[in-house]
Amino acid sequence: MALKHLSNALATPDQLSNSSSSLDGVPSDLETSIRCAGAQLTQAAGVLLHLSQDVIAQAIVIFTRFWLGADGGSLRIYSVKDVSAAALYLTAKLSFQPTSPRSVLNVYTFLLSKDASPLWFVRQGGSPSTPPEPETYILSEGGYQAARQVLLQIETVILRTLGFDTHVALPHTIALTYLQTLGSSNPAVAQRVLQHLNAALLSPQLLYVTHQPNALAVAAIYLASREEGAKLVDSDWWEVFDVDREELGFLVVGMKSMEGFMRAELNTWNEKSIPMVPDQVDAEIERRRMMEDGE
Template sequence: MAHLANSLASPEQLFRRGTLNSLPSDLLDAIFFSAQCLTQAAGLLLQLPQSVTAQANVLLARFWLVEPVMSHEFSDASAAAVYLVAKMGPSPRPPRDVVYVYTYLLSRSSPLFRPAAPAPENDPSSYYLTDAAYQAARARLLAAEARILYALGFDTHVALPHPLAVTYLQALDFLDQGPAACEEGGLARRAIAYLGTALLSPQMLYLTHQPNALAVAAVYNAARDVGAKMPECEWWEVFDVDREELGFLVVGMRSVEGWAARMKSEAPGLKDGRMIARKDVEMEARKRGLQAGNGHEVVEDEETVLMRRMDERMAQAESTT
């Protein structure tokens, strides 16, 4: 049964995520959200199976749990995760395809982070790469891939909840409850959609909960949405999920949509309709009186340090009078 379970993040790893990066939590969440969206979009354009893209999402989240997010350009880390997972499966993609897809998604011709705006005019020159630029991008891709493998100890196993969700729907006879469960947008489709949404959650649900719990929560949410009749007993316990865990996951999955809308309107880079980059984080950090380095530290600038010391001396002087 080991192939149905994942290695979960420890409480210490989750705590160290903040200290490892020394970035405000809202910036970390913005980086995570934008990179996961970029990964999913790249999977679509590369015509990869949904399972491959989802595994890339999970590997990227695991990588950033043990490696500072600023150590690589966010898009390079995303591309490396997609390339790595695809290479290990039945649908490998050459580096050239991955590089060109990401170049397009990061260009001004891409509508990825501008879904509500009119479609941008397609300008091939905006995603044209010279041979030198391609070679540089390819080198970054392979370097990031090697770093992901090293950081994860070459453990790339990812068990997904999607097959379990369909199995649970069949076991509970949810798929035999008439048109509401079978029509477009019905139970199975909605359950899979919730599992896709959970990949974007800032709570990193795929790193803190096993696939069976994620599948049960997705089924529960989907059944509520379409008004399907659920068993009156505590059926989730049959699938080894307790009420408390189910409640947390149900709320976590349902809250992603509102949180994502806020990210798109407030996060640096995203609010301008483009992928967030390291330079955006560095600029935002400087605005807040922080200086973002290469991923190993974020330190206060000289002006902030001087003002803080003056405040401390004033407070000390007042306390002695």
């Protein structure tokens, strides 16, 4: 039973290669960009709601799982912003840090405001240089009631889609325990480990749903110790933690690639917003079709 709480149900190869969005004609690069933006939106909302990083990370994993496989949600049916909000609300409710629907929806209204949002993929240039008008990011009472209904509906959809399995084991605490076991007391290494684990939540390879927490922890330690020049034991220490060299190599490459991936995303979307709702997804697909056809 204890081991179960340290592991996760992983995505199958079929789920990874046949998402509901891809079956609905969403190009894989567009799906990756939207999913990554949704994870960043969840992270930002969690910070503004003063939730712990553990709760935020669990919400991002649940958000990511929702889109997996032919039975998952499609970006042409469900708004990534609504699924992000519902995943965060649900995860907080199941934790020791529950937050109200009103608080969640107020934060999302602010983060998705074209005039006020500090997020680069919502508002080009990030935070505005002058304070925006409050009405551009404050939810009216009528707007709140409608949004609350959507929030609770999507929460139910997420639960049904995941078969009510909301268990998420995270690698963060495991990694710090492993560092102690390895005799490392370097705070810079520990900080880099946590940075890599948080960045991996946005991975285009979906590392959190394809690898167990112990493997993610080992890869982050290996990479962070190399970057900080910290020497660990001479032997193949990762094998002690049940990780083989091939898996370690894949995860290290995946984590190292995050900086380049995010830079490429910024370059790709530097002049337009990433679609957050199905109508915008449809419009982007149509825009690409017209460009291919030379219209």
